Amino acid sequence: MPSVGKKSVSSKTQSLRDIVQQHLLHDVFEASNAAVQQHRGKTGGGSSWMVLVVDPESLRVISSSIGMYNLMEQHVSIVEHLMKKRAPFRDQAVLYFVEPDEKSVARIVEDWTPSKGKKGPLYGDAVFLYFLGRLPDKIFGMIKNCKELVKRVKVLKEVNLDFLTKEAYAYHFDMKAASMYSDLYVSKSVDVSPLQDRMISKLVTVCATLNEYPHVRFPARNPLCVSLANLFQQKMNEFVGANSTWWYNGDGVHPNSERATMLIMDRKDDCLSPLIHEFTYEAMVNDLLPIDDDRITYDSVNAGTAKEGSEETTTKMDALLNDNDEVWVELRGKHIADVIQKLSQKIRDIVDSSTGSALNNSAKGSGKALSINQMAKALKAIPEYREIMSKLSQHMQIAHQCMDKFNKQGLLDLSDLEQTLATGQTDEGRSPKLKEMLGQVVEEFRKQDDSRMRLRLLAIVIVSQRGLASESDLQKLIHEANLSKQELAIIHNLEKMGCTLVQEAATGKMAKLRDRRVTSYGREGSSSSESTSEYSSSRYVPLLKSVMEEAASGNLSVDEYPSVMPLPDAEAVLGSGSKPKMVSSVRKDTGASKWKKSSTGSGASGPGGKKKSHGGGRQIVFVAGGVCYSEMRAAREVMEATGTEVVIGSTKCIAPADFIGDLHSLFQQEKTNEESDSEDE
Numbered sequence: 001m002p003s004v005g006k007k008s009v010s011s012k013t014q015s016l017r018d019i020v021q022q023h024l025l026h027d028v029f030e031a032s033n034a035a036v037q038q039h040r041g042k043t044g045g046g047s048s049w050m051v052l053v054v055d056p057e058s059l060r061v062i063s064s065s066i067g068m069y070n071l072m073e074q075h076v077s078i079v080e081h082l083m084k085k086r087a088p089f090r091d092q093a094v095l096y097f098v099e100p101d102e103k104s105v106a107r108i109v110e111d112w113t114p115s116k117g118k119k120g121p122l123y124g125d126a127v128f129l130y131f132l133g134r135l136p137d138k139i140f141g142m143i144k145n146c147k148e149l150v151k152r153v154k155v156l157k158e159v160n161l162d163f164l165t166k167e168a169y170a171y172h173f174d175m176k177a178a179s180m181y182s183d184l185y186v187s188k189s190v191d192v193s194p195l196q197d198r199m200i201s202k203l204v205t206v207c208a209t210l211n212e213y214p215h216v217r218f219p220a221r222n223p224l225c226v227s228l229a230n231l232f233q234q235k236m237n238e239f240v241g242a243n244s245t246w247w248y249n250g251d252g253v254h255p256n257s258e259r260a261t262m263l264i265m266d267r268k269d270d271c272l273s274p275l276i277h278e279f280t281y282e283a284m285v286n287d288l289l290p291i292d293d294d295r296i297t298y299d300s301v302n303a304g305t306a307k308e309g310s311e312e313t314t315t316k317m318d319a320l321l322n323d324n325d326e327v328w329v330e331l332r333g334k335h336i337a338d339v340i341q342k343l344s345q346k347i348r349d350i351v352d353s354s355t356g357s358a359l360n361n362s363a364k365g366s367g368k369a370l371s372i373n374q375m376a377k378a379l380k381a382i383p384e385y386r387e388i389m390s391k392l393s394q395h396m397q398i399a400h401q402c403m404d405k406f407n408k409q410g411l412l413d414l415s416d417l418e419q420t421l422a423t424g425q426t427d428e429g430r431s432p433k434l435k436e437m438l439g440q441v442v443e444e445f446r447k448q449d450d451s452r453m454r455l456r457l458l459a460i461v462i463v464s465q466r467g468l469a470s471e472s473d474l475q476k477l478i479h480e481a482n483l484s485k486q487e488l489a490i491i492h493n494l495e496k497m498g499c500t501l502v503q504e505a506a507t508g509k510m511a512k513l514r515d516r517r518v519t520s521y522g523r524e525g526s527s528s529s530e531s532t533s534e535y536s537s538s539r540y541v542p543l544l545k546s547v548m549e550e551a552a553s554g555n556l557s558v559d560e561y562p563s564v565m566p567l568p569d570a571e572a573v574l575g576s577g578s579k580p581k582m583v584s585s586v587r588k589d590t591g592a593s594k595w596k597k598s599s600t601g602s603g604a605s606g607p608g609g610k611k612k613s614h615g616g617g618r619q620i621v622f623v624a625g626g627v628c629y630s631e632m633r634a635a636r637e638v639m640e641a642t643g644t645e646v647v648i649g650s651t652k653c654i655a656p657a658d659f660i661g662d663l664h665s666l667f668q669q670e671k672t673n674e675e676s677d678s679e680d681e
Contacts, residue, residue: 015168016647017323019209020065020161028097028159029074032128035154036075036093039126046124047091049077053108056081057099057162058132060174064164082107086122093126093154100131100158105139112149127152133162133205134239160208162201163649168323169639170632171649173202178665180651184224184625185268185496186666192231199651200231203622204239206649207262213240213248214262214620216564217556222266228624229264233564250617258617263551263561265544267625267659268497272463272521273542274628274659275456276422277415279406279535281339282332283629285321285398286655288405294322298398319394327391333633335535336402343396350385350392409453414444415537418457421464424520427536431517434465438473445480454481456656458491464521467500474502486664493666544623545634551619552644619646626654626662 014022032050040046052071054062059079062071071079080086082096082104098104108129111122127149135158143149143156163171175195183195207214213236218229240246250259267274277287285291289298300317321328331339406412417440420426441461445454458481461468468474478488495501521543533539550556558567621635627650635648654662 016171016206016210017065017165017168020165023159023161023209024062024065025070025074027157028130029071029076029095032093032095032155033074035128036126039093039154043125045091046093046126047077047089049075050093050095050128051089051123052076052079053082053086053094053096053098054079055083055098055104057174058097060164061132061161062097064166088119088122090120090122090124092124093128094123095128095130097130097159098132099162100133100135100139102139102142105142109142109146109149112146112152114148121148125152126154128154129156131158133160133201134158160205162205163203166649166653167632169635169645169647170627170653171206171647172627172653173199173649173651175199175651181625181662181666184266192227196228196231199624200228200235203232203649204235206647207236207260207620208239208246210260210618210620210647211246211248212260212262212618212620213251214260214618215567216262216264217551217561217567218264218564219266219269220560220562222269224268224624225264225266229564232262232264260618260620261551262620262622263547265547265621265623267623270543271494271497271499271659272422272460272540273544273630274626274654275460275463275656276418276540276630277411277656278628278630279336279415279537280333280630280633281336281399281402282321282633283655284336284402284406286629287657288402288409289398291321294320296321296398298394298401300394300397317394319398325391327395331395333636335533335538336399336406337535339399340396340403343392343399347389347392347396350389409450410447412537414453414457417441417444418460419537419539421460421518422521422540424518425539427539434469434518437518438477441477442480445477445482451481451483451487452657452660455483455487455490456660457481458483459494459660462491462494462501463499465519466521467503469503471502490660490663493663496666497663542628542631542634544621544631545638548619548621548635548638548646549642552638552642552646617644619644621646621648623648623650626650626652626659628654628656628659 036050037048040048059081068079076095077089077092082098096108098108112127129143143153162173164174166172175198177195180195183193187193216229216233216236218225220226240248247254248259249257251257278284285296289296296319297316298319300315301313319325321332323329331342334342416427417437420432421437425431438461441457444457448454448457458477461477462474468477478491483491492501521540547556547561551561623631627648632648632653635646638644639646652658
């Protein structure tokens with residue numbers, strides 16, 4: 001069995017991202033570099049450098065955690081793609097860092113299998129083999145059968161990093177197969193699918209990295225979650241049994257640590273959160289602007305001056321929005337209005353600071369604010385300001401482009417309509433009649449040119465009200481929405497996600513009640529979490545937030561969310577402490593602007609804006625089918641409010657367009673299945 005070696009250092013003092021970085025740098029690259037130098041010292045020859053060979057999956061893992069500079073420090077001379085033709089480096093050691101699958105291992109074996117066309121091995125006599133996850137016995141056998149490879153292997157290790165770190169406390173599996181939703185929500189097979197098996201195997205590596213052997217909880221009414229929870233428990237047990245040197249928090253040996261809880265959830269349980277417009281910075285960027293894998297291309301505006309005869313120009317610029325950008329980390333969870341205000345204040349503070357006298361001199365006597373060109377000239381003489389001003393300017397331009405899209409798409413009025421449908425109340429606290437709201441929906445359809453926006457609003461109406469009162473109401477809205485055949489198929493695919501299109505027929509008082517008022521989209525039988533936002537355009541709170549709050553405080557119902565194995569008595573009842581008070585809901589003044597801040601609003605941080613220290617057992621959350629950005633923000637807010645570390649993740653991170661695309665894939669998959677059936681006939 002390959003080694004999974006992990007140091008016995010408490011992982012509770014570090015974020016998931018920190019742990020992954022340390023694990024990669026110390027246990028993989030530093031250890032391999034030390035072994036290369038030791039081997040070179042013994043043999044007296046060969047290069048002190050290594051070749052790093054990766055496959056697409058492992059390259060993404062490395063790229064999301066460490067940079068090329070870190071690799072060069074550990075004597076990595078070049079990074080090569082396993083599946084491509086590679087140049088020989090016969091005097092250098094080779095470090096393979098790959099997925100534990102048959103395709104990748106077959107390619108490694110091929111590198112070391114003699115043949116007539118080969119002049120010799122591509123690399124030197126030191127081979128290091130690192131696998132992202134568990135190496136199956138069959139594939140391990142392929143390695144053992146290659147004698148030329150075996151005699152050169154210095155290390156063979158499972159590093160348990162088969163996931164990507166999206167944020168300090170967020171992860172995902174980058175699983176974007178078009179068939180995923182069909183596999184999760186349409187397949188009639190009772191057996192565990194290869195996709196589900198792979199998903200849970202990746203989740204085990206998350207826990208292995210965190211040194212957590214968690215209690216596993218799941219929504220009792222969700223068959224998929226029941227199946228995934230039991231599969232995870234089985235695979236986690238197998239991992240622990242096969243790795244006697246591996247330790248975990250709460251094992252009774254390591255002091256000041258408690259056992260974690262794993263909460264396995266499903267996208268099917270909340271189809272509203274990934275559809276509704278969210279106006280925090282990160283959510284808006286991913287919803288409204290072109291972004292791919294944290295990389296955004298934006299229009300950078302360079303102002304000209306009449307004196308120099310130059311005009312305003314626009315340049316396409318690229319930026320990476322991730323945890324390496326401190327400004328992004330600070331602002332991503334804030335409302336877009338706050339983002340623009342804070343960026344403006346930061347820029348103004350630099351311009352007005354005494355140490356920024358060169359900036360002030362540029363505008364001396366003018367009485368006007370600095371132009372971008374004036375600021376750029378002044379900054380040439382002040383290198384220490386150039387970097388931060390460039391970063392602030394970058395985010396200011398991205399934020400303003402979000403607002404340009406916001407205004408162009410008419411999202412101010414649309415957001416008020418969405419929020420009322422989702423919460424069951426207007427921003428003044430009134431519960432409107434459903435008929436009134438449907439009239440507003442029809443008005444929005446008629447003025448909205450983009451069919452994708454009409455599709456999204458119709459889906460929000462259906463999901464938020466848990467189906468329309470009658471088939472005639474549904475058909476009227478479908479007619480007004482004027483959708484294409486494929487867009488209609490997406491609406492009907494909501495049923496495959498457990499969303500009712502038309503409510504069951506009701507009679508008497510129930511029929512009158514249904515027709516009377518808009519209903520709130522909350523957890524059935526449970527009070528929903530209240531919004532801490534200071535803006536009426538952000539009244540809706542994702543359902544997952546209240547689940548995370550109750551889990552963190554020990555108040556999550558064991559009937560609704562049972563555990564695969566028995567929970568400790570204290571946790572099974574109500575938790576050891578009293579439920580912490582949540583920040584009270586902010587109610588807006590009647591007639592107030594939808595973007596106006598309430599004077600009583602507060603953020604999620606502790607007193608004085610200081611972050612709370614994280615104590616107790618970790619809460620690890622996994623959402624099958626995709627986690628949206630409002631839920632990732634909610635996890636950060638719960639961690640700040642309760643002091644419990646919350647690590648959230650999913651098969652992938654989704655924006656509204658991604659979720660709609662996944663719904664569309666159900667339609668495409670259904671067509672494929674029908675064509676296959678007709679061919680069989």
